[in-house]
Amino acid sequence: xxxxxxxxxxxxxxxxxxxxxxxxxxxxxxxxxxxxxxxxxxxxxxxxxxxxxxxxxxxxxxxxxxxxxxxxxxxxxxxxxxxxxxxxxxxxxxxxxxxxxxxxxxxxxxxxxxxxxxxxxxxxxxxxxxxxxxxxxxxxxxxxxxxxxxxxxxxxxxxxxxxxxxxxxxxxxxxxxxxxxxxxxxxxxxxxxxxxxxxxxxxxxxxxxxxxxxxxxxxxxxxxxxxxxxxxxxxxxxxxxxxxxxxxxxxxxxxxxxxxxxxxxxxxxxxxxxxxxxxxx
Amino acid sequence: xxxxxxxxxxxxxxxxxxxxxxxxxxxxxxxxxxxxxxxxxxxxxxxxxxxxxxxxxxxxxxxxxxxxxxxxxxxxxxxxxxxxxxxxxxxxxxxxxxxxxxxxxxxxxxxxxxxxxxxxxxxxxxxxxxxxxxxxxxxxxxxxxxxxxxxxxxxxxxxxxxxxxxxxxxxxxxxxxxxxxxxxxxxxxxxxxxxxxxxxxxxxxxxxxxxxxxxxxxxxxxxxxxxxxxxxxxxxxxxxxxxxxxxxxxxxxxxxxxxxxxxxxxxxxxxxxxxxxxxxxxxxxxxxxxxxxxxxxxxxxxxxxxxxxxxxxxxxxxxxxxxxx
Numbered sequence: 001x002x003x004x005x006x007x008x009x010x011x012x013x014x015x016x017x018x019x020x021x022x023x024x025x026x027x028x029x030x031x032x033x034x035x036x037x038x039x040x041x042x043x044x045x046x047x048x049x050x051x052x053x054x055x056x057x058x059x060x061x062x063x064x065x066x067x068x069x070x071x072x073x074x075x076x077x078x079x080x081x082x083x084x085x086x087x088x089x090x091x092x093x094x095x096x097x098x099x100x101x102x103x104x105x106x107x108x109x110x111x112x113x114x115x116x117x118x119x120x121x122x123x124x125x126x127x128x129x130x131x132x133x134x135x136x137x138x139x140x141x142x143x144x145x146x147x148x149x150x151x152x153x154x155x156x157x158x159x160x161x162x163x164x165x166x167x168x169x170x171x172x173x174x175x176x177x178x179x180x181x182x183x184x185x186x187x188x189x190x191x192x193x194x195x196x197x198x199x200x201x202x203x204x205x206x207x208x209x210x211x212x213x214x215x216x217x218x219x220x221x222x223x224x225x226x227x228x229x230x231x232x233x234x235x236x237x238x239x240x241x242x243x244x245x246x247x248x249x250x251x252x253x254x255x256x257x258x259x260x261x262x263x264x265x266x267x268x269x270x271x272x273x274x275x276x277x278x279x280x281x
Numbered sequence: 282x283x284x285x286x287x288x289x290x291x292x293x294x295x296x297x298x299x300x301x302x303x304x305x306x307x308x309x310x311x312x313x314x315x316x317x318x319x320x321x322x323x324x325x326x327x328x329x330x331x332x333x334x335x336x337x338x339x340x341x342x343x344x345x346x347x348x349x350x351x352x353x354x355x356x357x358x359x360x361x362x363x364x365x366x367x368x369x370x371x372x373x374x375x376x377x378x379x380x381x382x383x384x385x386x387x388x389x390x391x392x393x394x395x396x397x398x399x400x401x402x403x404x405x406x407x408x409x410x411x412x413x414x415x416x417x418x419x420x421x422x423x424x425x426x427x428x429x430x431x432x433x434x435x436x437x438x439x440x441x442x443x444x445x446x447x448x449x450x451x452x453x454x455x456x457x458x459x460x461x462x463x464x465x466x467x468x469x470x471x472x473x474x475x476x477x478x479x480x481x482x483x484x485x486x487x488x489x490x491x492x493x494x495x496x497x498x499x500x501x502x503x504x505x506x507x508x509x510x511x512x513x514x515x516x517x518x519x520x521x522x523x524x525x526x527x528x529x530x531x532x533x534x535x536x537x538x539x540x541x542x543x544x545x546x547x548x549x550x551x552x553x554x555x556x557x558x559x560x561x562x563x564x565x566x567x568x569x570x571x572x573x574x575x576x577x578x579x580x581x582x583x584x585x586x587x588x589x590x591x592x593x594x595x596x597x598x599x600x601x602x603x604x605x606x
């Protein structure tokens with residue numbers, strides 16, 4: 001009898017510890033968001049979004065160049081990475097037994113586990129070292145390489161979920177195979193692919209390490225992707241480790257903007273899939 | 282392609298079939314090219330890293346791994362402290378993150394009320410979405426002051442008899458970097474462990490409960506052993522993340538190229554040295570040495586990830602996952 005009490009007691013204590021683990025795990029998110037709002041929101045102003053950085057000591061600068069830089073670098077990265085990832089994913093799902101599909105799937109997993117700084121070194125040797133100058137485009141290529149495996153794997157998973165009866169119906173109606181893939185299969189899987197793509201965009205938008213070796217950062221406003229370019233994550237990093245009080249305030253504000261973008265993208269992505277699942281029952 | 286204007290449900294025999302066959306071939310060719318691009322890119326990556334590092338590989342060979350002098354001016358490079366720093370910070374991060382993330386994963390698959398399962402998982406996935414550099418910023422201005430003023434002195438007082446908790450307290454340190462790393466890898470371990478636990482059949486738990494086990498005993502005796510190799514896989518996956526993590530570590534570890542027993546002392550990691558020195562490197566040998574570091578880091582993460590995949594794959598394969606060791 002006594003042993004049973006002890007055993008039940010141990011069980012309850014362990015559950016209590018697990019609840020504690022949940023609380024400890026959730027706290028950082030709350031603290032980080034709270035700190036970002038408290039320390040960052042005060043520095044947000046119209047000038048912050050419309051002006052370029054000013055030299056230390058002066059006030060009233062902004063990070064317009066970094067916002068535009070991030071949009072450009074991530075935009076070009078998506079233009080390269082998304083079509084490649086989707087096409088490779090469709091291939092792996094539509095020809096699952098093909099030898100190349102097995103190889104691509106395996107290599108994509110390796111790619112997914114490759115540290116982003118290593119991809120940055122690769123983009124540096126491939127592009128920056130050859131061109132002999134840093135550029136936003138090299139940054140785009142590095143980010144695209146980080147996006148490809150993510151987009152590919154979600155595309156593959158979702159295309160596989162499309163019921164075969166849909167393919168057969170289309171083929172029976174006289175559709176060619178390629179049109180079946182494009183207009184029936186891909187369209188059915190589209191909402192999920194959009195989710196995966198948004199998530200991968202959210203992830204690379206916050207990437208800093210590869211940009212340090214490629215886009216480098218810049219104090220000036222520039223739309224030329226072939227030159228060094230500012231980006232929000234780089235701004236956060238450079239201002240955070242800088243010596244000036246003023247810079248630290250900008251770092252918090254830039255981080256707040258960055259996290260709003262990233263979290264909005266992630267939440268949008270999840271909402272898109274949720275709606276899809278409820279529609280399909 | 283002129284046939285596309287025909288009503289689609291009316292196949293127009295010969296011409297259309299002919300057209301669709303070239304269409305099929307073209308489509309397939311495009312897909313194959315895209316699928317081929319991925320292995321080709323990876324091949325390029327390995328080749329570029331190797332040729333980039335060639336100068337250093339030829340000069341230092343394996344002494345690079347054992348040497349501990351890192352002097353760009355004298356062109357002497359040894360990465361031992363960096364490698365140790367990477368391994369130590371990742372190991373400490375796992376030490377903190379594994380119990381926490383397993384606790385959370387077990388709680389939300391086995392114990393929690395249904396209503397809060399989704400919200401907890403959602404919040405933890407958001408943690409995974411926060412960029413590394415934001416963790417770094419938060420670490421510098423919020424976490425480190427708290428650690429320096431409250432946590433580190435307390436640790437030194439209570440556990441000061443251990444060599445790890447002795448010596449002067451700086452803010453940026455091995456321990457600070459490990460704590461931020463733990464917060465960052467926790468969501469990854471948690472979500473994979475959760476999937477593995479969800480794959481354990483209900484009969485496993487029911488059998489244990491029917492034999493009179495408490496719910497905790499059911500977890501320990503029936504569920505965890507079944508999911509063991511998958512959970513180890515989740516942990517190793519987290520290790521892969523921790524090894525390659527750059528920004529937050531660079532901002533918190535203090536970037537000093539030394540090995541110290543004290544966890545309050547600053548350290549350095551492979552990823553951090555690349556981030557700090559690459560854009561300022563002046564000599565070819567310095568670049569080559571940094572590329573060598575990147576090459577080593579790449580090899581380690583590939584091995585670690587391959588091991589993790591293998592273990593997770595064994596569990597999701599079927600009921601033999603829990604057997605043997």
